Amino acid sequence: MDECGLAEMAEEDEEIDIYNNETFGMDMDTEVVDTEGDPTNPLFQFGEKPPALPALPSLSPSSPPFSPRARPQLRVQGPPGRRGRGQRGGQAMAQMFEDPAVVRTVEGRPSLQSLDSAIVDVGSVSYWDDLDPDAWMLSSYERTRHASGSVLQDPAIVCVMDSHAPGRGPNYLDSHYPFSNSSGRRGGLRGSYSNRPFGQRCPSQINTMLPSSPIVSRRPFTTQQPYNQVGGLPSPRPCPSTPQPLTPKMMQLRFGANSPRPSPFYSPSSNRVQRFRFPGPVTQLHPQHRRLLSQRQQRSQRKPDSWDPYCNLMSAKEKEWIIRLQMIQLQSENPHLDDYYYQEYYRRMEAKLAEEELGMRGKREPPKLTTPYVTKMDSYTPVVHIEGSLGQVAVSTCFSPRRAINAVAAHCPHEELKDIRQQRLDVLKKIEKLFMVLLEVEEGQRMKAQVLGEGEEKGLMEKTEIKVEYIYSQLQHPDLEAEEEFLPCLLVSKGKQLLARLLPFLSHDAALKVLSMVTSHLPVLMSRDSDESLPVLYPSLRIVIGGMTFSQLIGVLKDFTASLPDSSDGSVCLSLVCQSKFGLSLLYALLSQGERLLSSDVPLEPSIGDFETWTDTVFLVASQLSQSALVEPLLLPSNLLTLFCRYLDKRTIHQLKSNMESATGYLALPS
Amino acid sequence: MNYMPGTASLIDDIDKKHLVLLRDGRTLIGFLRSIDQFANLVFHQTVERIHVGKKFGDIPRGIFIVRGENVVLLGEIDVDKLCDNVLQQVSIEEILEEQRLQQQAKQKTEKAKKIASGHQNSDLTLDEEFYFNDSTAQDIMLTWDQALIPNTEDENMAI
Numbered sequence: 001m002d003e004c005g006l007a008e009m010a011e012e013d014e015e016i017d018i019y020n021n022e023t024f025g026m027d028m029d030t031e032v033v034d035t036e037g038d039p040t041n042p043l044f045q046f047g048e049k050p051p052a053l054p055a056l057p058s059l060s061p062s063s064p065p066f067s068p069r070a071r072p073q074l075r076v077q078g079p080p081g082r083r084g085r086g087q088r089g090g091q092a093m094a095q096m097f098e099d100p101a102v103v104r105t106v107e108g109r110p111s112l113q114s115l116d117s118a119i120v121d122v123g124s125v126s127y128w129d130d131l132d133p134d135a136w137m138l139s140s141y142e143r144t145r146h147a148s149g150s151v152l153q154d155p156a157i158v159c160v161m162d163s164h165a166p167g168r169g170p171n172y173l174d175s176h177y178p179f180s181n182s183s184g185r186r187g188g189l190r191g192s193y194s195n196r197p198f199g200q201r202c203p204s205q206i207n208t209m210l211p212s213s214p215i216v217s218r219r220p221f222t223t224q225q226p227y228n229q230v231g232g233l234p235s236p237r238p239c240p241s242t243p244q245p246l247t248p249k250m251m252q253l254r255f256g257a258n259s260p261r262p263s264p265f266y267s268p269s270s271n272r273v274q275r276f277r278f279p280g281p282v283t284q285l286h287p288q289h290r291r292l293l294s295q296r297q298q299r300s301q302r303k304p305d306s307w308d309p310y311c312n313l314m315s316a317k318e319k320e321w322i323i324r325l326q327m328i329q330l331q332s333e334n335p336h337l338d339d340y341y342y343q344e345y346y347r348r349m350e351a352k353l354a355e356e357e358l359g360m361r362g363k364r365e366p367p368k369l370t371t372p373y374v375t376k377m378d379s380y381t382p383v384v385h386i387e388g389s390l391g392q393v394a395v396s397t398c399f400s401p402r403r404a405i406n407a408v409a410a411h412c413p414h415e416e417l418k419d420i421r422q423q424r425l426d427v428l429k430k431i432e433k434l435f436m437v438l439l440e441v442e443e444g445q446r447m448k449a450q451v452l453g454e455g456e457e458k459g460l461m462e463k464t465e466i467k468v469e470y471i472y473s474q475l476q477h478p479d480l481e482a483e484e485e486f487l488p489c490l491l492v493s494k495g496k497q498l499l500a501r502l503l504p505f506l507s508h509d510a511a512l513k514v515l516s517m518v519t520s521h522l523p524v525l526m527s528r529d530s531d532e533s534l535p536v537l538y539p540s541l542r543i544v545i546g547g548m549t550f551s552q553l554i555g556v557l558k559d560f561t562a563s564l565p566d567s568s569d570g571s572v573c574l575s576l577v578c579q580s581k582f583g584l585s586l587l588y589a590l591l592s593q594g595e596r597l598l599s600s601d602v603p604l605e606p607s608i609g610d611f612e613t614w615t616d617t618v619f620l621v622a623s624q625l626s627q628s629a630l631v632e633p634l635l636l637p638s639n640l641l642t643l644f645c646r647y648l649d650k651r652t653i654h655q656l657k658s659n660m661e662s663a664t665g666y667l668a669l670p671s
Numbered sequence: 672m673n674y675m676p677g678t679a680s681l682i683d684d685i686d687k688k689h690l691v692l693l694r695d696g697r698t699l700i701g702f703l704r705s706i707d708q709f710a711n712l713v714f715h716q717t718v719e720r721i722h723v724g725k726k727f728g729d730i731p732r733g734i735f736i737v738r739g740e741n742v743v744l745l746g747e748i749d750v751d752k753l754c755d756n757v758l759q760q761v762s763i764e765e766i767l768e769e770q771r772l773q774q775q776a777k778q779k780t781e782k783a784k785k786i787a788s789g790h791q792n793s794d795l796t797l798d799e800e801f802y803f804n805d806s807t808a809q810d811i812m813l814t815w816d817q818a819l820i821p822n823t824e825d826e827n828m829a830i
Contacts, residue, residue: 310715311686313704319682325708326680 286346288353337443427488431495434471438501441467445505468505475499486517490525493533503540511544512552519586520559523573526580534582538634541586545593550604553594557617560587574624578631585634587621592637599639618647626655630663681706681745688748689714694741698722700748701735710739721766723773726759728766 332338444464448457475498476485489495503511518525518541525534548556561574577583594614597604604610622644640660644653681703689703691712701717714735721728761769785791790800 308686310702310704313713313715314685314706318705319685322706322708323680323682 286343288346288350337439423488424492427492427495430474431489431492431498434474435494435498437467437471438498441471441505442501464505468502471498471502472506472510475502486514487521487524490518490521491528493531493536496533496536500537500540503537503544508544508547512548515541515544516556516559519556520562522560522583522586523576526576526583529580529582532581534580535585535634538582538585538589542589542635545589548593550594550597551607551610553590553597554607554610554613557590557594558613560590561617561620574621575628578624578628581631581634584631588633588635588637588640591618591621591643592639595637595639595643599642615647618643622648622652622656626652626659630659632663636660681710681712684745684747688750689745690748691737691745692743693737694743699732699735699737700729701732703745707739710742712737712739712742712745721770722758723766723769725757726761726766726769728761728763730763 330339336343441464444460444467448460475489475495486499490499499514503514506514518537545553560577577587641653641657644656648656684703685706687703688700690698690700691714692698698720699714699717700720701714703712704715705713712735714737717732717735719730719732721730781797784797785793788797788800790797793800
């Protein structure tokens with residue numbers, strides 16, 4: 001039994017490599033030597049009966065080319081050439097095989113035919129039916145142990161195999177089903193009882209073993225013959241006309257009957273170290289990702305494999321196939337939207353690395369983001385079917401699960417009983433909806449940066465406008481009074497974020513309205529700002545303030561100093577403001593704007609009473625600021641002290657300065 | 672990290688020893704040899720481990736092919752890490768016996784609970800009873816049904 005030498009194993013390895021190459025299209029030019037015609041070839045050995053065998057008649061009518069083609073395959077001698085390949089593809093041999101989606105196991109032999117969970121294409125089993133599994137098991141035990149293992153040791157499986165009806169008519173779905181002639185060294189092995197798995201690989205084995213084997217008398221051997229004798233691995237030829245590179249659609253097609261099969265079960269790998277190739281041209285990885293992978297690849301190649309006789313059952317090609325499948329499912333036209341976390345993760349990683357490198361080398365690597373993978377097909381097929389697969393591909397078939405689930409409950413039957421919780425839910429729901437629209441608006445903004453045609457850009461602008469309008473109107477709660485419109489949404493932190501991101505898109509008037517609303521309701525906002533999310537509004541508001549005119553500014557400042565309805569003086573509000581980062585920063589921003597306007601040469605066009613209000617405000621603010629402890633503002637404008645210097649006496653200024661500095665920890669202004 | 676960082680993939684788990692918990696409650700330990708896009712798994716030198724209390728028993732099973740949808744969880748076993756001595760390995764017969772006893776005890780208590788709760792004649796287990804007869808559960812199911820009704824006014828705005 002142990003006549004398998006290393007040499008044979010090596011030959012087998014080469015065979016497998018050849019098979020792999022052909023399967024996965026890497027090495028299209030591999031020449032394969034055909035089976036030598038040999039009178040001792042099993043076909044001829046059992047050829048006494050081929051036409052008479054019950055199984056065969058079922059074959060012959062339906063696969064007329066079978067026999068004629070079988071022979072030439074057998075008889076072909078040496079010269080390697082296109083023959084192997086040309087003949088292999090599109091053989092009616094393929095018609096020998098059953099529905100690839102149906103599993104058949106070969107009894108008695110470790111089935112080294114490619115077993116793929118989705119597609120199985122094993123030859124008909126019929127002739128093994130009457131075999132005594134044990135006899136085979138004993139004789140092939142060594143091999144079995146070495147090869148695909150104990151599949152057949154399980155009596156359950158053996159029983160299943162036994163029950164397969166003989167002589168099932170061939171109905172081949174896959175006319176391309178490959179059927180390899182290859183494996184050059186067949187002749188050499190002929191005489192030896194090699195370690196090869198029976199089945200495809202070794203007609204020689206049949207030769208030697210058969211005389212003593214129970215098989216000899218079995219009849220339907222011939223049905224297997226074309227499959228077996230040619231030995232070697234079924235080398236699935238993908239459509240010879242398939243050009244490279246593959247589009248994803250073709251990739252999908254190829255996962256069916258025409259697909260490249262994964263390599264056979266038994267892989268006594270010569271490639272101990274997994275050779276990982278990047279998933280092919282179909283997918284594009286983020287450059288950072290690619291770098292990481294190549295690093296990892298190098299590292300893994302250096303690592304020695306501890307001996308595991310069963311390792312690498314899954315060849316690199318199979319792994320790549322799965323990775324490719326998974327990558328295809330990740331394809332999208334808009335990866336930043338569809339695959340946000342991946343893109344963001346790598347963008348940040350690159351940015352971080354670039355930052356570090358900036359310190360080290362002073363040169364910045366351009367953070368390129370690869371363009372999305374492949375253009376998406378226009379039609380949306382909800383059910384993706386891959387031929388020959390056992391089921392549906394794990395592709396997202398629902399682009400909008402929210403719509404399906406529709407977390408929005410149907411109308412509540414008793415509306416009067418809406419409690420606070422329900423109201424809050426409504427607000428949250430509304431904010432979610434508006435956020436989606438906002439995302440579209442921002443997306444449109446981003447796309448505008450790309451070169452668009454005139455008409456397109458205009459259309460885009462209009463759409464954006466409409467959306468912005470929509471959000472703005474929706475934010476204003478219809479039920480409440482004019483002053484309290486935005487309040488419900490603003491009290492929710494996500495609502496604040498929404499408003500902050502919306503502000504850049506709003507018209508100046510609308511933005512001003514928002515600002516004045518914020519300032520007038522500042523006490524409420526500040527007191528209900530438990531998670532300190534108000535500062536998110538600051539940057540956008542600051543920009544708005546920067547565009548205000550003097551009168552507008554005065555109006556807003558009035559709100560700041562306005563007395564609360566039930567309080568005695570306006571300083572209550574201000575003291576609250578001093579305790580809030582956001583409030584204080586807003587105040588500073590307003591004052592700074594006023595100062596900027598005053599000290600600039602732009603004509604102010606103030607309304608009546610503006611200047612008085614201004615000075616009053618400044619005084620009031622200054623006195624308040626100097627008295628109360630201040631928190632650190634988000635931003636301290638530099639012209640504040642200049643402002644105060646002009647109006648106030650030295651002592652106050654001094655106090656003010658020290659107060660502000662103690663809050664911020666640095667000098668407000670070099671005095 | 673694996674071939675596709677940012678995603679979950681079983682590629683890196685190949686040829687390593689794993690423990691998998693199946694939906695029917697079985698625990699299998701074996702070498703993961705092959706996977707596919709559905710996360711169907713091929714295990715080699717598989718052992719089914721039955722735990723009862725602090726004892727466990729291993730039943731060698733050979734090669735297992737597990738359909739992906741039946742996997743609850745899967746985790747790599749660190750072969751280098753020493754097993755702690757809390758669990759005691761026993762023979763197969765013993766563990767099966769223990770399991771049988773455990774099942775019996777469980778059935779007994781279940782039966783007693785049923786009698787106590789008045790569901791004696793029901794052919795559902797107590798858990799099933801809870802889910803289908805309890806009124807809060809009914810409310811939950813109703814709300815779910817309502818949620819599935821499309822909200823037509825929002826059709827134009829994707830949620």
